[in-house]
Amino acid sequence: MTDRVLYGYFRSSAAYRVRIALNLKGLDYRYQPINLLKGEQRSAEYLAINPQGLVPLLDDDGVRIAQSLAICEYLDEAYPDTPRLLPAEPAARARVRSLALAIAADIHPLQNTRVGKYLQTEYGKDEEGKAEWIRHWIRTGFDALEKQLAESPSRYAAGDLPTLADVCLLPQVFSARRFGVDLAPYPNIVRVADELEHLQAFAEAHPSRQPDAQPDAM
Ligand SMILES: N[C@@H](CCC(=O)N[C@@H](CS)C(=O)NCC(=O)O)C(=O)O
Incomplete structure (x- = not known):
């Protein structure tokens, strides 16, 4: 095994x-x-x-x-x-990677624990200052992502099957909610996230369902 x-x-x-x-x-x-x-x-x-x-x-x-x-x-x-997770056809594959990287390479690193700590120790940011920094970079990324999803709407981020783009999207929406980003300007992102939340593979991966989950830290 x-x-x-x-x-x-x-x-x-x-x-x-x-x-x-x-x-x-x-x-x-x-x-x-x-x-x-x-x-x-x-x-x-x-x-x-x-x-x-x-x-x-x-x-x-x-x-x-x-x-x-x-x-x-x-x-x-x-x-x-x-x-x-990645379609075979090159253009479809590139679109999935492009959406996934917009989240994983351009949004997510700026919300990392070590970045927050550095903002605090080197630049004197308090908790609210750190949270606003995170919200700013999530909004910047979501502004573009929302347009990309609106340009070619589909059930999931890049078609009728979940892909690597969705694997990145739902966790980023979870973080956006956690840090208090107003998601009203992002109806396509929210629509896709709602679809994904209903899939068992996504639901079972949710932070609240992990053995180390701390309910008051959600
Ligand atoms: N690009 C990496 C990012 C990994 C990463 O940033 N992980 C965070 C948690 S989401 C972490 O371990 N942070 C610890 C720290 O900042 O000290 C990946 O996609 O795996």
Whole structure:
């Protein structure tokens, strides 16, 4: 039997992506919580398996991969008989990657714990200042994403089947709600998120359903 371990944190949106991907593909895994608030991502033990000091990390029977999008693409390539996260046709594939990266590369890094800490220690931002910084970058990214979804509306972010774009979208909407972003200007993003929330693979990956969930920190 394959020994597959996902190192994550219930509220990490990058780990949330990988949980969705594993669920969509029907791949079993063990979940190993890494408490980001306690700094466990920087423990010597964790750095030995992931020098990047971030979650998620997937250990797929000895194949260790950091970075959520690399993990998702690995799963697509290593398990080609499971539902695909990326379409085969080049233009459709590029659109899915483009939407996914707009979230994973351009929005999400600016809301990271270590960025918030740096804003606090080096620039004197308080909790509200940090939250407003995060809301600003989510709104900037969502303004563009909303237009892209409106230009070619479909059931999910990029067609009638969930893809890597959706794997990134729902966790980002979760974060947007958590940080108090007003989603009224983003009807297409909210519509797609509502569709996704009804899919079992997405629902079971929700932060509140993880073993390390802290209900008062949702
Ligand atoms: N680009 C990375 C981002 C990973 C990442 O930023 N993870 C966050 C949680 S969402 C983390 O581990 N933060 C710990 C910290 O900032 O110290 C990916 O997609 O996996």
